[in-house]
Amino acid sequence: MLPQQIVNAVSLGAVYALFALGFTLIFGVLNVVSLAHGAVFTIGAYAALKAVIVLQLSLPMGAAVAMIVTAAAGWLLDKLIFAPLRARQAPHLAPMIATIGVAIVVTSLIEGYSGPENLRFPADILPANAVTVGAVRITGLELEIVFLAFALMAVLLWGLKKTRFGRALRAVAESPKAAALMGVDVEAFFRVTSMIAAVLGGAAGVLIALYTNAVFPHMGQPMLHKGIAVVILGGMGDIRGALIGGLFLGFAEVLSVAYIGSTMRDAIAFGLLFIVLLLRPQGLFGHAAHRRA
C-alpha cells in the first residue's frame, strides 16, 4: 500500500473512530443505540460552518462553538428522550425508534432552515500548507484532523482510566443499580455521557466537513451507517473496538477505492457489517454480554 494511501487511511480512520467512540459510549453506558448520532454529527458540521461564515469566527473558534452546540444537543437528547424512557422502563427498542424520529426531525429542520445544497467553507479559512516527507504529501488539514481526533480520544481514554469521574462512569456502565447504591448520581452520569458522546460526534462532523469540504443536511446518514459498521465490527460498547474498528474501516475504504473503484466504497462498510453480524455478532472485542442490574 502506498505511503500516501496510508496517510489517507489514518486520517479517515481516525475520524471514523472518533464518531464510533461517541456511538459506542452511549450504548455502553446508557444501553441505548442512538440512531440520532448521525444528526448530532451534522449539527456539529453546520454549527462550525455557520460560526465561521456568519459570526466570522476563526476555524478553531468555530470548532469550539460546534462542540458547545453539540454538547447542548446531547443534553437535550438525554433530557427529552432518554431520561423519560428510562423512567418508564421502556423496552430496549423504544429509545432507538425515538432516535430515528429525532434524526429525521433534525435533518428536516436543517434542510428547511439552510437549504439542501452542499455548502462549503470559505477558501481562505482552510489551511493550505502541506508537508512533504519522502513520497508522501500530508496536508496541514490532514495533520490537524489526525491531531485533533487522536487528542480527543486520548483525553477520553485517559479520563476514563485515571480520573475518579472515569471510574464512576465505568461503574455506571457495568451496573447502574450497583453504582447508585454506592452513591453515584447515575442520572447525572447518563446526561453527561450523552453530552460527551455528542461532542465526539459533532467533532467528527466538523472534521469530515473540513476534509471533504462539503456540508449538507443528509451528511449524517452515511456516517451513521459507517459508525454502526465500526461499532459492530469492534464490539458494541467496547472502546478499544471502536478505535481499532474505525481505523480498520478507514484502511478498508481507502484500499477498496484504490483497487476496486470508488462507487462501491460505501458498500464496503455494509459488506463488513453483514459478515460480522453473521459470523460473530459480538464483534472482535465485544462479549455477548447481558447487563446485570
Add this chain to the structure above:
Amino acid sequence: MEWLESFWATYSTLVLSIGTNVLLALSIYLTLATGLLTVANAAFMAIGAYTAGVLTTQAGMPFFVALFFGALTPALVALLMGGPTLRLSGVYLAMATLAFGEVVRIIILNAEGLTGGALGLNGIPQLTHGFDVGLTVALTLYVLLRLARSRFGRAMTAICQDETATELMGLNVRGYKLFAFVLGGALAGLAGGLNAHFTFFISPNEYGFERAVEILAMGVLGGTGSPWGAVIGGVLITLLPELLRGLGHYRPLINGVILVVIILYSPKGMWDIVRRLRADLRLPVVN
C-alpha cells in the same frame, strides 16, 4: 355519479397513495407484531417496484405478471437473508436491516443498465387503478385479520412478549419470524409494484431512509394490536401532511415527530387508544 368522477379526478393520487401506504403499514405490522424491528421494508418496496417496472417496460409483460414477480422477488430475498439475519436480536436486527436497505440502494444505483441508476426508471405504464389497489388492500386485510385471530396471530403476540417461553411451549419461533418477515417483504414489494405503476417514474432515492422511517412511523402510529391499527397508521400518515394545508414538503419532519411523540406518550399506538375508547364506552364489568 358525477361528483364521484370529479372527486376521483382531484383525489385519485391521494386515494391510491393511501392504498399503497396501508399495504406498507400492514407489511411492517406483521414484523412488529412478532417483535421484530426491521427497517428493510423500504428496500423490499424498492425491489418490488423495480422488478415490476423493469418487467413491464423492458420485458413487456402484462401487469399482473409483473406485480406477481414484484411480490415474489422481495419475498425470496427475505427468505434468503432472513435465516441468518433473524437470529439477531433487537438492536442488531434493526441495524442489519438498516444496512441491508443501504446495500439495496447502492446495488440499484450501480446496476445502471437495468435500473437506470441514479436517473431512475422512466416511462412505466400507468396501469394501476383504484380497483387494483382497493382489491389488494381488501384481500390483504382479510387474510391478515383472519390470521391474527387464529393460532398464528396468538403465536406472533406470544413471540413478541417472550420468545424463550414461547419456544419452550413447542412453537417453532424461528419459523414464525421468517414467515412474518417473508410475508411482510412480499406485501412491501406488492405495494412497490402498484405504486410504480401510477407514479410512472421511480428512482433509488424514493426508497431510502426517509421512506423506511415513514413506514416505521405508520407501524408505530397504528400500533401492533391489530391489522386495523396499520390501516389507521397508513391513512393518518398519508393524510396528515395534506390536511395540514400543503405541508407536504415537511412529510419527513412530521413522520419523525410522530415517531417521537408516540414512543414517548402512547407506545402502543393508535389502535390501543381506539381499543380503550371502545372498552370505556361499554358498560363497566363488575369484577
Add this chain to the structure above:
Amino acid sequence: MLTLSSISISFGGLQVLQSLNLTVPGRGIFGLIGPNGAGKTTVFNLITGLLVPSAGTIDFLGQRLNGSLPHRITRSGIARTFQNIRIFKEMTLLENVLIALGGRASYGAASVLLPWAGYREAERLDRESARGFLARVGLAEKAEQWAGTLSYGEQRRLEIARALATEPKLLLLDEPAAGMNGIEKQQLVEEVVKLNGEGLAVLIIEHDMSVIMGLCHEIAVLNFGSVIARGTPNEIRANPEVIEAYLGKEEQTHVRSEEMLS
C-alpha cells in the same frame, strides 16, 4: 427416562458443570437440590435446549436431545416452568394455554383463509381442550381473565396448566415454591403428587427442604457442577457430604442444618 452423561459446560471461563452424570427414572418425582450457584438451573437449560453442552450427551426415551432446537425438545415430551414465572400477563388465561396448544399445529395457515376447511371446528376443539387443562389446575372459572390479575400461586398453576397442554411425559419444575406461603406450598405439593399419580414424571429443583423431602422419591445433590450424592430423602438427609455442602456456606449455617435434620 432421561440420562445426562458426562455433561460439561462453562461460561466465560467458569466451569459450571463438570462431567455431570444424572439419570432420571421414568416414574416418580425426582428432586435436584444444591447450594446456590451449583448449576441446577443450568441443567434445566441444557435439557430444554436453551444451552448446548460443550461435552457430553443428553438422551430422552432413547432419543439424543442435545443439539436439538428447544421447540423440538418440548414436542418430544419435556415441559418446563421457570423460576420467575413467565406467563403472558397481557393475555387471558385461556389464550395463555391456547399458545401452548399451538405447538401441536392443529390446523394450517391455508385452512384459516378458506371458510370451508374446518378451521372453526379446530379452534373450538382447541378452546375446549384449553379449558380442560385450566380445570385440571383449578383455574377454569378464571379462563377469560387477564393473567396479570392472578395471585402468585394462581400464576404458578397457570404455568403448570400451560406446561401440561404440551402433553409432556416429563415435567421440569424450577423452584415452583419460591415466594409461596405455607398454604400455597401445601396446595402445590398436592398438585404435583396428583399429576405424578396420573403418569407424569417430575423433575423438580427446590430450595425449600420441606417441599423436597415431602415430595420426592429420589433426590440428587449438585455442588460445584457435579452430583455429590444421590438417594432417597432419608439417605440424603443423613449424608455427611451433603450437610457439609450446605454448612460450608456461611449464609446457610444454622437454618439449613435445622431443616436438614427435621
